[in-house]
Amino acid sequence: MMEDDAVWASLPVPALLLDEDDNIVAINPAAEGFLNTSSKSINGQKVWEKVMIDSPLEDAFERARKTSSPLFVNDVDVGTGERAPLHCNLQIAPMAGQPGHMMFLISPRELAGRLTQDHTVKSAAKSAIGMAEMLAHEIKNPLAGITGAAQLLSMNLSAQDQELTDLIVAESRRIVKLLEQVEQFGNLTLPDMRPVNIHDVLDRARRSALLGFGAQMKIIEDYDPSLPMALGDPDQLLQVVLNLLKNASEAAGSAGGTIRLHTFFEHSFRLRRSDGEGRALPLQIEIIDDGPGLPPDIAGDIFDPFVSGRENGTGLGLALVSKIMSDHDGWISVTSVPGKTVFRLSLPMVKPKKAKSATAKSAKAKSSKES
Ligand SMILES: Nc1ncnc2c1ncn2[C@@H]1O[C@H](COP(=O)(O)OP(=O)(O)O)[C@@H](O)[C@H]1O
């Protein structure tokens, strides 16, 4: 039984145990948090008075109890009477060995979404990158020596043997390229935050893509002209957009495809942090391509360093993007199906200056108050 208690207490989702009359018999610590109550004070009360669900599921619930079968309900609003209802999935299952008793699990979808969408660079990834930076530095010098020696050697070799030294040189170059990307992380300073016109950044990225790696692509501008200035580091944001355009172009391949740059304002977009503080990120930039979509086997890990779905990929492009976005206190998310992949960047806006509406008089009044 000891073990059962531990399992119950460790369940990371709110769980309630109900008797045959829908009275609450026990709740786990996660449920205490969710319902903002203690096990002691809630036990014995009717579940439907404490947990409000916006869809009529009593019938289905009774059926599940009668037939001793589990019941899954997705996407319902669950309220507690005290705070705004949360979007949840419910899992309801008959309790083995206790006829009529039901176990009731509530998974807030918001939590599920956050957990899988949290692409800020995790600490494990951070230390992997730190290690790689050190190695990159250490490997570059000897590698230059190896390349140089191979080039010297090749001068006195037959054509056949030269193929081998060419291989050494070519592969060394590839390694140097990889190392340079790793070093980009090390060189990344904290963003120099200032007002940025996102459309300027997108234009620069678009032009440079069309001249280089994205020459086979069509890049459409779909801008909200009234978008306010963002708060960010223009050079770093350019890097972010370039990396995303590059990936989209590479996914499309030589046949080409279409990328849409979509900007819009979403007033209600907030990033909730673990400390409970919210931060408004109303500026939205979507980079949408019509390519094959993320490879399903790596789709959940693409923001991690060294995860790549391409033959010659380094898996560092999106890791850098994610680092920059997290340094900006911004947000990145992705949705992808074949034919439509959307990377969305969410950024803070520059606070509108109050001075504009303030008259000289009130400005004076304010300054005298301050002095
Ligand atoms: N727009 C996209 N369409 C399809 N797959 C993508 C797209 N963007 C990224 N990916 C996938 O994510 C992987 C990781 O991207 P990235 O971190 O830039 O590394 P790399 O480009 O070096 O492979 C890519 O290899 C690719 O498989």
Ligand SMILES: [Mg+2]
């Ligand atoms: Mg890339």
